Amino acid sequence: MTIAADIDIERSHHVVGTMTMAAALNRALADAIAEDPAVLVFGEDVGTLGGVFRITDGLAERFGEDRCFDTPLAESAIMGTAVGMAMNGMRPVVEMQFDAFALPAFEQVVSHVAKMSNRTRGAVRMPIVIRIPFGGGIGGVEHHCDSSEAYYAHTPGLTVVSPSTPQDAYSMLRAAIASPDPVVFLEPKKLYWSKGEVDTSVTMELGTARVAREGTDVTLLAYAAMVPVALEAAEIAASEGRSVQVIDVRSLSPFDDATVTAAVRSTGRAVVIAEAPGYASVASEIQARVSERCFEHLEAPVRRVTGFDAPFAPPKFEHWYLPDADRVLDAIDSLHWDDEVSA
């Protein structure tokens, strides 16, 4: 695997070109390390190997072992030492190798990373980025495909984001590293090798949703690997005569109520799509918020299409488990369209 990108233009230090999400993330890390001596990248296999997904490819070689380094195989240590480094003026960017392998670090995340600013009345900020490859769709075995965003989004003090395009991957990671607050940066594994245009001069504000496709009949609210699924469903629906709007939620916490509420009010129908188990999930939260805020504008109940409340599927069961365009289209079909016609 390589992370080489097709670079069309390289002027000053900005780049415009087509690249994979993996390459965009790698570029973001490299640019951040180059620009700010406080940025340190560390984790398991991120040094010589360049990460199991090659997101840190070449960083140790280019910037030295003191800027990008391997740690002992201990996730709580990675997170806990990041807290101490942040207390001492650094901006740690740590990699948790896989979603489920971030769990040993959970106490440090919840009890210290998320609470330090509040505990010290803002005297000690935690400018830490926790990169976590997450989600399924890659045929991974148990513990390698979990969607753990709800644990983090439930925790006050954490910013939780996930990109669905290479452009967002670049701009969002730069914004996350620049943030004075801790950011859980969820990287959808399934989209690592998806390609798109990236302009490294584009900045983004964390906490904002993105309109991924305009539409007037129904709004699909999705994030991460479910955004392409929503776009595929929208395309099929269009051929069937329905105009489907797609919002890439992308910031799970804080949540962009303004954009999402305006979108759903404009169409009057909404489906929330996520691959995580649906019970007590981010999708549930979005559904509740939209229902509370858009009730008078809704033509139908807000529906959810999510993963099942079963542990993530073994590789050969994955196609049954993961939401796909058909499941989304079925949900769209159930949004009381006949009521409108008869009314």
Next chain:
Amino acid sequence: MQHDDLLPRDTPVTLIDETGAVVADERYRMPDDDLLLRAYQGLVEGRRINDQAYALVRQGRMAVYPSSHGQEACEVGASLALAERDWLFPTYRDSVAVIARGVEPADAMVLLKGDWHSGYDPAEHHVAPQSTPLATQLLHAAGFAHAAKHRGEDTVVLALCGDGATSEGDFHEAMNFAAVFHLPVVFLIQNNEFAISVPLSRQTAAPSLAHKAIGYGMPGQRVDGNDVAGVLAVLGEAVERARSGGGPSLVEAHTYRMQAHTNADDDTRYREREEVQAWIARDPLTRLRAHLVSRGLLDEAREEQLAAGAESIAAALREALNTDADLDPEDLFRYVRSERSPQLEEQWQLLRGEIERTQLTEAGGRR
């Protein structure tokens, strides 16, 4: 370093015994008179702070106080072993060490009084917030030291924990990380024999906690934790090693928690009174007092002076804790993140509305 050099002694280092007599030691030197006198002042003040805080809990002025009564030599030793530029990473039981570093007693008690989660700016006195989750602060200390080393600073970090914390995974991860990266950290375990009710024998089968050090490739040493001279000598060597690039070390101080875990604990359920009584003879204050008096370094006038100083700290503590702080409910939302999210603002407006309505309604609330 030879493997043997990493192993602690079979018996803890002691420089002043229970009677106040000097114990000759080939490796560790007695701290100078000035340092011993400063340590004694710290012990007197620390004991007074412990007992005053304990009393304030009984009077309902503090939510809880985990006392370090009996462990003051470790608390004071930890503080005095560090230079001003160094950092201390304390636990909830280390209020005396925090105060000894220069934090105002009232500020150090904010967590336990319940006015906020921490009451001081860590950067002001180089003291991290007191950590409640066990052993987690050891990793913060290692990370802090890593950043200092990365920038070429000669800061030393001293991290405190208890015997119970040595069973936690973070203890292991911190030792290992610090050793692998050769970081300037000193880990001080205050082995006070109990983790709330659970005795040391249920925490470890190791010959001593200091023996764990060799497993990480760092030196470990045991010291009589009620002998402040020994604590200062052993910690002093460890701090010097860290500062001169010699890497981390582990010190186990053998001491005893003379009071219950907190006021909410009943220690008669798990230990005999005789055991507690036996430790009175090993008290850190009385033995240093005996030593200083025998050497003519301490007289009654000086004792009275020190007692008066400690009493004024206690008085300030009483006054601070008997004064209700002016609490601002908006603080709940102010520091969660650097910029208040729309959701937090919405929730603050909800609470503000409730408070305003309560103030408008004589009966309070909705009724």
